[in-house]
Amino acid sequence: MDSKTGKKIVHDHNADGIDRRGFLECMAWAGTGALCVMQGGVLKSFSMGRIGELDAKRIAGELSFVQISDSHMGFNKPANPDVARTLKAAVDKINGLATPPEFLLHTGDISHLSKPEEFDTVDQILKGASAKDVFFVPGEHDVLNDEGKQYLDRYGKGTKGAGWYSFDQKGVHFIGLVNVLNLKAGGLGTLGHEQLEWMEDDVKRLKSSTPIVVFAHIPLWSVYPEWGWGTEDSAQALAYLKKFGSVTVLNGHIHQTMQKVEGSVTFHTAMSTAFPQPQPGSAPSPGPMKVPDDQLRKVLGITDVNYTRGQHALAVIDSTLG
């Protein structure tokens, strides 16, 4: 979890045997604005004042990309009356990274109400990013009223089904999943049989040493089912990934960073570029959280991900916008 004063949190889980207590201590540190790096099996934490001791090149590797999420273009309520401005700030942040990312992942809720002009605005702002390629998956706000037809028309070229797909970059296999359609009353996010079958087939041909990055809007782990923060059939998807030594799962939807490590799988959720949401169970509902104006950019942000060949896990770095 990012703190109100935090700038960066690094999650780098290359240790095969993570010291759970050490990890939890690090998470506690993170809550007060620390930076954690797992290197060579040793957990290192740095207070924010010593952040300069971390050499950016040590974190960077062969592949660097940035995840952004939940831009909610069109939202104009008190929690953030100008979401275009904060998305532009996110693009500025991306353009200022020491290691320029090769591409962007957008993990959904591009728009707030699925209006064409909302998608247009996001596309226009993202054109200002140094990385020109953007890979999308839809959030539930992108498929309102038309079961995702407009989303597919705009972003679905070369995808399967409701917009799922995979691609390879520098030896890393990326899988974009759709878990925001055909939701059942009382249920959570859903991948569905057809998508799961596709995924099983998609990863069959890959060597177990291939690093995998899975990205989808709603968390693929049970963050807080009471608020719908989970995916019904994610266990089946993860079962197909058991043979792989490095799996990184990147999600959005909950507008805050959260992370869990389970064996070789690192789960991570990104901040929104639009507005924060409360910590699980800390408010009557997961609705937009109003923070003082001068605090807003401290709870919005981007996620920078770096892969170095030979290391098991990818380094995941969250940066706030202010």
Added chain:
Amino acid sequence: MCISWFRTAPLVALILLSAGSRNVTANAQQGAPASAEVKIDNFSFSPATLTVPVGTTVTWTNRDDIPHTVVSTDDPKAFKSKVLDTDEGFSFTFSKAGTYPYFCSVHPKMTGTVVVK
């Protein structure tokens, strides 16, 4: 059966609900039309279970900062709203007795029931 959407300020919405609901139900039932309201707030329907007589027009109004929908879980669906932004509403007139479960198709944890007697 009659379905309508509206978008209005909260105060105007109240006036519509108390005085203007005749317009919504005028063609549906003879006699004094009945109306009832379900509020959408904090990601929940309130009341979660609403019991009304046959012929009642139920109006859902979204008071959240996040859009919601009102969708019947029956197959085929008895009713289905478009997405409702803040302060937008959806009305449906229940002309047959029965139990009508529904949910928000955007946030499926949100469920409710209308019982028509």
